[in-house]
Amino acid sequence: MEYESMESLLVCRNLLQIPLLQAVNRYMQTNEEKEIPYIIHQLIQYAETYGMSGNIWQQFLLRTLCDGENTAAVTIEQTGTYGAGLQIALTMDMKVLWPYLHSTASELFDCAFLDAYMPSHLQQDTCLQALAQAMESCQTPDEGTEALLHHYAQYGRGKLARYMAFRINSQNKLVGIEEFPHLEWDDLISYQAQKEKLLQNTINFVNNRGANNVLLTGSRGTGKSTAVKSLVWQYHEQGLRLLQIERGQLAVLPGMMEKLSLIKSKKFIIFLDDLSFDEDEKEYKYLKSAIDGGVTPQPDNVLIYATSNRRHLLKETWKDRNDEMDEVYRDDSTNESISLSDRFGLIIHYAAPTQDEYLAIIDHELRKAGIVLDKKELRILGVRWEMEHSGRNGRIAQQFVKWYLGNKK
Numbered sequence: 001m002e003y004e005s006m007e008s009l010l011v012c013r014n015l016l017q018i019p020l021l022q023a024v025n026r027y028m029q030t031n032e033e034k035e036i037p038y039i040i041h042q043l044i045q046y047a048e049t050y051g052m053s054g055n056i057w058q059q060f061l062l063r064t065l066c067d068g069e070n071t072a073a074v075t076i077e078q079t080g081t082y083g084a085g086l087q088i089a090l091t092m093d094m095k096v097l098w099p100y101l102h103s104t105a106s107e108l109f110d111c112a113f114l115d116a117y118m119p120s121h122l123q124q125d126t127c128l129q130a131l132a133q134a135m136e137s138c139q140t141p142d143e144g145t146e147a148l149l150h151h152y153a154q155y156g157r158g159k160l161a162r163y164m165a166f167r168i169n170s171q172n173k174l175v176g177i178e179e180f181p182h183l184e185w186d187d188l189i190s191y192q193a194q195k196e197k198l199l200q201n202t203i204n205f206v207n208n209r210g211a212n213n214v215l216l217t218g219s220r221g222t223g224k225s226t227a228v229k230s231l232v233w234q235y236h237e238q239g240l241r242l243l244q245i246e247r248g249q250l251a252v253l254p255g256m257m258e259k260l261s262l263i264k265s266k267k268f269i270i271f272l273d274d275l276s277f278d279e280d281e282k283e284y285k286y287l288k289s290a291i292d293g294g295v296t297p298q299p300d301n302v303l304i305y306a307t308s309n310r311r312h313l314l315k316e317t318w319k320d321r322n323d324e325m326d327e328v329y330r331d332d333s334t335n336e337s338i339s340l341s342d343r344f345g346l347i348i349h350y351a352a353p354t355q356d357e358y359l360a361i362i363d364h365e366l367r368k369a370g371i372v373l374d375k376k377e378l379r380i381l382g383v384r385w386e387m388e389h390s391g392r393n394g395r396i397a398q399q400f401v402k403w404y405l406g407n408k409k
Contacts, residue, residue, distance in 0.1 A: 001099045001107075003028050011090045012070040012097070020046075020060070024108075036109050043105065043114055051123025056114045057105045059128070061097070062135065065148060066127050068157020076152045077160070080264040087145060094141040094148070101135065101144070127161040154237070156265055164236040165229075166243045172252050174243070183230040188223055189364050189394075190357040194348045195227060201346055202231050205303055206238050206267055212345025213291055213304040221395030222350040224307040225273050232269065244271045253290045261299030272306040291343040306344070352393060358382065361397040369405055 006016060006025045015021050020042040027035040043056050052059040068074070072090050076082050105114035134147040155161040163176030188195060198214060205211035216224040232242040243260070245253060253270070260268045272287075291304060341347065353361070359382045366373060373381070385400040386392045 001103065003099050004096045005029055006096060008096055009093050011072050011086065012093045014069045015064060018064065039109055040111050040114065047117050047119050050125065051119050051121050053118050053122055054116060055104050056117045057103065057108060058101060061101055062131050063125070063128050066131055066157070066161060068152060068161070072149060073152045073157035076149070077157055077263055077265050082149060087149065090149065091142055091145040094145045098141045098144060125162065127155050130155060153265065156239070160241065160263065160266060164232050164241055166241065168243070168245060168249055168252065168256065172256070181229060183226055183233055185230045185234050187364070188227055188230060189361045190353055191223065191350060194350060197346065197348055198227055199231070202235065206235050206240055211303060213343065214306070214346045214348065215341055215344035216305070216307045216348050216350060217309065218350030219352040219393060220309055221393030222353065223394045224350055228269065228271055228305050228307070239266045240269065241266050242269050242271050244273065247272070247275065250287055253287065257290055257299055257302050260302050264301065266301065268302045270302060270304045272304065275306045275308045288343060352391065355383070355392065358386065358392045358397055361394055362400055365398065365401040366404065371408070
């Protein structure tokens with residue numbers, strides 16, 4: 001098999017900035033064996049750091065392509081598409097990379113144990129697995145190019161491909177959430193009308209149809225946050241991503257929305273959980289400005305989903321309803337308290353579940369664990385648990401299930 005120098009790469013020229021590939025390129029051109037220990041050391045480090053198994057050389061190269069530090073991936077991220085010229089240039093690169101992608105460490109560096117490596121801790125990387133499966137079905141560099149472009153269009157690049165949910169760190173950078181919970185939509189019991197409204201709005205958003213910012217209000221523990229997170233699991237392969245922002249970070253919201261607007265290949269739900277403001281807090285003004293209130297319009301690829309126990313988000317006191325309050329224009333104060341919630345085009349209310357709904361949640365979760373309780377026993381145990389706790393809701397039902405499974409003999 002002939003191996004060309006990677007110096008001829010065009011679209012993927014950034015690969016040459018990776019020290020390991022620099023060493024591989026030198027070795028392939030000079031056959032200097034002094035490069036081999038460094039190359040093997042680096043491959044072992046990659047395998048252990050990212051939990052990669054099997055043909056580690058191939059896994060490393062595919063993971064590097066998944067990271068997408070190249071012109072094709074960046075272009076698709078920023079525009080959502082690519083042109084014929086870019087495809088031709090990438091095909092030229094793929095012809096250079098093709099022999100490397102179909103080789104093993106034993107063939108390249110005479111190091112057989114890296115051909116079927118098993119790391120100390122195996123990690124699942126769905127992005128890497130998807131690209132590896134796509135490349136396996138390709139017979140030519142042309143087909144490989146189409147598979148890579150399709151991968152960038154569907155999954156994105158780097159952390160946007162690898163993670164479906166993010167938070168913001170102290171430097172206002174996106175940080176992927178490693179252990180984002182896998183929540184099935186069908187596991188959300190009751191609230192069918194509320195679920196349908198939220199689901200349809202999200203489907204419209206993903207499919208580039210008209211969609212609204214959403215405020216989910218009502219009783220605690222009714223599954224408002226769970227429903228939002230579940231939707232991300234359901235539609236992440238269609239490009240949906242979640243960004244959770246804390247109340248104390250609202251000052252960065254307008255700037256973050258502007259950054260997200262540049263990523264055309266993805267749709268973002270900015271998630272504000274358990275949101276409410278006291279009368280002396282002013283952070284809500286950042287949120288008002290970000291939602292149809294500023295000079296810069298809200299991006300088409302960004303929606304805000306918020307949950308709250310308060311319908312109007314701003315705390316309202318009896319003083320606010322007193323005609324003798326200090327403020328001269330009482331209506332102005334009232335309008336200010338409700339103007340924030342009015343900016344959410346879709347407001348979905350969650351009331352506390354009925355006793356039958358509460359017991360249905362318990363029954364569903366126990367059945368998932370292979371346990372079916374007699375209806376009478378289920379009611380006695382469930383109601384007793386409810387009375388010993390702070391009321392009746394989905395969270396209390398889940399706590400009962402954990403207790404029951406943990407103490408089942």
